[in-house]
Amino acid sequence: MFETSVVEMLTGVVRQGWRDMLSVYYANTLIWKLLKSGALAFLGVFCWAGGNLFRSYLPGTTFLNYVIAYGALVFFYGPFTHLVIVPLVIRWRRKRGFLNKVARRLSKVNITVFILLVLIVGTYPPGALLLDFDVSSGSGTDINPELACEYNEKTVACELTEAEGVAQVVVTSGGNELVVLQEPPYVFEVSRDVMVESVGQKRFVVELRDEDGSMVRRFSRAVPP
Amino acid sequence: MGSPIKPPDEENWWDVPVNRRESIWLGLSAIFSVGIFGWMSAWTRIGDQNPIGETYEISTEEFQEKVEGYMDEAERLDGAIVPPGDDVYVAGIRFQWRGLPVVVETGKTYRFHLGSYDVQHGFSIRPEDVLSQHTNLAVLPGYEWVIEMEFDEPGTYHVICNEFCGVGHSSMHGRIEVREEVNV
Amino acid sequence: MIFGLFDNDYDEDGFRTCGVTGMEIHRTAENHVKVFGLTAVVALLVGGFFSIGVSMTRWELVGLLGSESFYKWLSLHAWNLLIFWMVFMEIAILYVGGPMVLGRRLPITKVAKLGWGTMVTGALVINYAIWTTSAPDQAPLLTSYAPLPSSPYFYAGAIVFILGSVLAALPFFVTLWQEKKWGEGGSLPLVTFGAFATAIIAVEALVGGLIAFVYAFLWRIEFLGSIDAALYRQLFWTIGHGSQQINLVAMVTVWYFLTHVVGGAEVVSEKVSRTAFVFYVFFINLGAAHHLLSDPVVSSGWRIWNASYAFYGATFASLIHAFAIPAGIEAGRRKRGQGGGLFGWLTNAPWSNPVFSATVFSIILFGFVGGITGVVMGQLQLNMTWSRTLATVGHFHGTVALGTTIAFMGLVYFVIRTMFMRDLAFGRLASAQPFLYAGTMTFATLMLMYMGLLYSVPRRIHSVVREIPGSDFSLSAAEPLMMIFGVFALLAIVSGAAFLIVALASLLLGERKVPGADLVPDGGVNFESDEPVHKFEMRGTFVITLIFLAAFLAVYIANWYFLSRLWEIGP
Numbered sequence: 001m002f003e004t005s006v007v008e009m010l011t012g013v014v015r016q017g018w019r020d021m022l023s024v025y026y027a028n029t030l031i032w033k034l035l036k037s038g039a040l041a042f043l044g045v046f047c048w049a050g051g052n053l054f055r056s057y058l059p060g061t062t063f064l065n066y067v068i069a070y071g072a073l074v075f076f077y078g079p080f081t082h083l084v085i086v087p088l089v090i091r092w093r094r095k096r097g098f099l100n101k102v103a104r105r106l107s108k109v110n111i112t113v114f115i116l117l118v119l120i121v122g123t124y125p126p127g128a129l130l131l132d133f134d135v136s137s138g139s140g141t142d143i144n145p146e147l148a149c150e151y152n153e154k155t156v157a158c159e160l161t162e163a164e165g166v167a168q169v170v171v172t173s174g175g176n177e178l179v180v181l182q183e184p185p186y187v188f189e190v191s192r193d194v195m196v197e198s199v200g201q202k203r204f205v206v207e208l209r210d211e212d213g214s215m216v217r218r219f220s221r222a223v224p225p
Numbered sequence: 226m227g228s229p230i231k232p233p234d235e236e237n238w239w240d241v242p243v244n245r246r247e248s249i250w251l252g253l254s255a256i257f258s259v260g261i262f263g264w265m266s267a268w269t270r271i272g273d274q275n276p277i278g279e280t281y282e283i284s285t286e287e288f289q290e291k292v293e294g295y296m297d298e299a300e301r302l303d304g305a306i307v308p309p310g311d312d313v314y315v316a317g318i319r320f321q322w323r324g325l326p327v328v329v330e331t332g333k334t335y336r337f338h339l340g341s342y343d344v345q346h347g348f349s350i351r352p353e354d355v356l357s358q359h360t361n362l363a364v365l366p367g368y369e370w371v372i373e374m375e376f377d378e379p380g381t382y383h384v385i386c387n388e389f390c391g392v393g394h395s396s397m398h399g400r401i402e403v404r405e406e407v408n409v
Numbered sequence: 410m411i412f413g414l415f416d417n418d419y420d421e422d423g424f425r426t427c428g429v430t431g432m433e434i435h436r437t438a439e440n441h442v443k444v445f446g447l448t449a450v451v452a453l454l455v456g457g458f459f460s461i462g463v464s465m466t467r468w469e470l471v472g473l474l475g476s477e478s479f480y481k482w483l484s485l486h487a488w489n490l491l492i493f494w495m496v497f498m499e500i501a502i503l504y505v506g507g508p509m510v511l512g513r514r515l516p517i518t519k520v521a522k523l524g525w526g527t528m529v530t531g532a533l534v535i536n537y538a539i540w541t542t543s544a545p546d547q548a549p550l551l552t553s554y555a556p557l558p559s560s561p562y563f564y565a566g567a568i569v570f571i572l573g574s575v576l577a578a579l580p581f582f583v584t585l586w587q588e589k590k591w592g593e594g595g596s597l598p599l600v601t602f603g604a605f606a607t608a609i610i611a612v613e614a615l616v617g618g619l620i621a622f623v624y625a626f627l628w629r630i631e632f633l634g635s636i637d638a639a640l641y642r643q644l645f646w647t648i649g650h651g652s653q654q655i656n657l658v659a660m661v662t663v664w665y666f667l668t669h670v671v672g673g674a675e676v677v678s679e680k681v682s683r684t685a686f687v688f689y690v691f692f693i694n695l696g697a698a699h700h701l702l703s704d705p706v707v708s709s710g711w712r713i714w715n716a717s718y719a720f721y722g723a724t725f726a727s728l729i730h731a732f733a734i735p736a737g738i739e740a741g742r743r744k745r746g747q748g749g750g751l752f753g754w755l756t757n758a759p760w761s762n763p764v765f766s767a768t769v770f771s772i773i774l775f776g777f778v779g780g781i782t783g784v785v786m787g788q789l790q791l792n793m794t795w796s797r798t799l800a801t802v803g804h805f806h807g808t809v810a811l812g813t814t815i816a817f818m819g820l821v822y823f824v825i826r827t828m829f830m831r832d833l834a835f836g837r838l839a840s841a842q843p844f845l846y847a848g849t850m851t852f853a854t855l856m857l858m859y860m861g862l863l864y865s866v867p868r869r870i871h872s873v874v875r876e877i878p879g880s881d882f883s884l885s886a887a888e889p890l891m892m893i894f895g896v897f898a899l900l901a902i903v904s905g906a907a908f909l910i911v912a913l914a915s916l917l918l919g920e921r922k923v924p925g926a927d928l929v930p931d932g933g934v935n936f937e938s939d940e941p942v943h944k945f946e947m948r949g950t951f952v953i954t955l956i957f958l959a960a961f962l963a964v965y966i967a968n969w970y971f972l973s974r975l976w977e978i979g980p
Binding site: 054 | 476543544545546556558628629631634750751752756757760777844848851852855859862863864878879880881882883885886889890952967970971974
């Protein structure tokens with residue numbers, strides 16, 4: 001007795017759920033169409049990005065390609081279905097003859113087409129769908145210069161080593177330009193007096209630039225008292 | 226009448242029964258809240274990834290001496306520092322990571338000593354071939370944070386600073402080389 | 410034009426009866442709400458303007474600003490939106506929730522005016538200080554993490570603004586005291602109770618912030634010899650997250666108010682909703698440490714306690730409202746005969762009324778986008794992956810832009826209609842605007858989140874995707890997501906501008922129109938019925954919240970799976 005009622009309850013829930021799903025699917029007011037489209041687009045982006053994220057951790061898991069394909073496709077197909085197809089089905093069902101016949105089958109055809117698309121795109125995913133998670137060749141050059149400074153009583157003397165790729169060195173303090181070096185050796189000496197003090201510290205900035213004048217490295221150093 | 230802009234209709238609104246579905250939801254929410262607390266706490270014991278380590282107060286000058294000394298004494302392999310023991314020192318300074326590049330062995334637990342010579346930095350690591358794997362820890366001046374790390378997969382792990390430390394912060398980059406074996 | 414904005418018809422005592430809500434509104438309360446509300450909209454305009462520079466620089470294809478300017482624009486975007494737009498609006502909300510709902514005058518109006526003037530002064534000083542930042546000072550961003558120095562005027566301005574906010578909040582507390590002393594007794598209306606919770610949290614947060622900024626200011630002017638970075642972080646985040654919780658509780662209070670007035674929602678359980686507000690008061694302010702989860706110094710015990718017992722008390726409270734608010738709409742509307750199937754009560758609601766659509770989008774998006782990510786990111790260990798990346802930025806755009814800002818936009822539309830008594834200009838655009846902003850901003854926010862999660866793209870950085878200066882490493886793999894972000898960010902900015910255009914055109918050029926039936930739900934705001942509201946069906950809400958819980962679990966479990974695959978960190 002108890003078992004039957006649990007089974008009955010569950011089948012009741014499932015049946016009601018299916019009825020609810022159908023009524024949501026066919027709901028045709030503007031707000032319903034917008035909400036359904038928005039929700040599916042949201043779900044699509046989530047599946048596409050999430051699927052790719054999982055793929056980076058589990059490369060070679062083909063199931064994920066279908067999740068990714070589903071996500072990318074439903075982002076467009078979901079709104080298309082609910083903004084175009086469903087209203088069309090509802091409008092044509094009210095007519096007679098050929099259009100009525102088409103309308104009766106259109107939803108099933110539509111979802112079949114969608115599933116087929118997901119299967120095809122998931123099996124042969126185009127490059128754009130799958131995100132890369134490694135480093136393609138970079139654009140910049142790797143430079144690792146060292147700035148060695150000596151803090152004398154009246155001056156600060158610095159030398160920049162391992163500075164291949166550096167075309168210009170600009171030394172500033174508090175925004176004031178102190179020294180500009182256009183070619184190696186990058187050695188300079190600056191008087192402590194011209195350094196700007198802030199919050200009890202004198203600081204200077206050494207900026208390294210490439211030929212285009214863009215920054216490749218910066219050093220911001222404090223002058224010990 | 227249940228208006229939120231009027232005082233409640235019932236004097237004893239506390240005794241008004243709660244809708245059955247709302248009660249179910251309250252139960253689910255309570256279980257969920259306790260569950261996520263429990264999981265997070267349990268992970269500190271059963272899990273391998275916890276931002277937990279001893280912190281020592283140390284002045285920026287002292288920390289600088291410590292790290293520069295470590296760098297001067299350490300041997301190098303392909304330009305990267307080979308830590309003499311299990312201790313790896315990394316310091317953030319505008320705009321570099323001192324102590325990097327460093328080369329470490331897979332499967333070995335190292336004590337990373339994180340600190341800063343000047344301002345707050347963010348120690349953000351990811352492996353080169355799986356950019357989605359990422360952790361980051363705050364690096365504060367005045368403190369040395371000793372946190373254990375062990376890398377299982379060999380490769381190059383790139384370190385970026387992800388806490389704003391001034392204009393130029395975007396150039397703070399370093400590397401941790403992880404190899405099966407480190408022979409100097 | 411501008412003076413016609415404060416000229417409603419009042420009786421000789423200064424009261425008028427609102428034709429929409431039935432509230433007795435005094436001139437002093439209404440005029441101050443209008444002033445604070447207008448100031449908030451100006452802050453939105455300024456902060457929204459700066460978002461152009463920020464988004465179009467992070468979108469490195471455009472790379473609009475150089476690095477020095479970028480960090481300044483980022484700071485101005487943050488302060489004008491997260492602090493000024495929010496706090497001015499929240500003072501207005503306190504005055505609505507307190508004196509307006511209770512039908513009282515606004516007491517100590519001189520203090521209210523002084524508070525406004527002080528807040529505006531502080532805001533102007535902060536804007537000026539950030540704009541004129543020059544080396545060796547750095548732009549403060551939001552947090553001004555010591556010992557990176559900002560302009561001393563910045564800290565001073567922050568102190569002034571906070572003091573002004575405390576002053577401006579005082580009339581609300583005096584109103585409650587007067588109500589208790591001279592009122593009819595009995596419980597406060599729920600909206601007032603929510604405003605009260607907001608105000609308590611606000612004062613705690615503001616006082617904490619005062620301490621943090623005074624400490625930093627004294628260090629900056631060299632009165633103190635040094636500053637402890639860890640202590641500053643702890644102090645800052647008392648106001649840092651506290652202020653966000655003010656936004657949260659204020660937003661929830663606005664939800665109850667607007668869903669009732671334009672949607673016909675009712676309170677399904679006073680007990681449950683009030684308990685949730687009380688939870689907020691007790692647990693929220695301890696939530697500061699979830700900004701310190703990947704920090705040294707703070708013990709793991711304190712971080713776990715703070716992030717969980719304390720914070721999950723607040724999370725539980727939010728989960729309560731997550732059910733109570735839609736349930737209120739559902740049961741309230743079913744009671745009015747507006748039911749119909751599982752979701753009919755929602756879909757036959759007045760969606761063309763931007764006040765309603767904004768409120769509902771705020772509820773849905775705050776939950777699904779902002780709330781889930783906040784709790785996930787607030788788990789001690791997951792925080793290592795999320796913090797300081799664009800995933801964090803995605804989270805707080807989910808809460809503050811998709812949640813609070815959209816709700817406040819709805820409130821501004823409401824105030825324009827019912828207090829300024831102006832018709833909304835560009836009617837079709839006004840109806841569409843919440844949809845446009847919600848849609849575009851959602852996808853921009855999701856892209857930020859995905860860039861942070863999939864590529865750990867840092868936040869607070871000028872360029873890192875196309876190129877890391879001086880290195881051959883970059884996060885160029887994130888470029889596809891960045892492109893999608895850039896497009897949606899532009900569209901979101903346009904949608905935000907649409908709000909400002911509608912709001913300002915309505916105020917300055919609009920026809921005066923006494924609000925009427927188009928604003929209220931069927932059957933009017935007060936609808937009598939034999940059945941108490943908690944007896945009505947809440948099946949639709951139950952389905953929505955179960956879907957929400959399922960989404961929560963999916964995101965939660967996925968994140969923990971990813972973490973478990975990382976290298977070992979910690980003991």
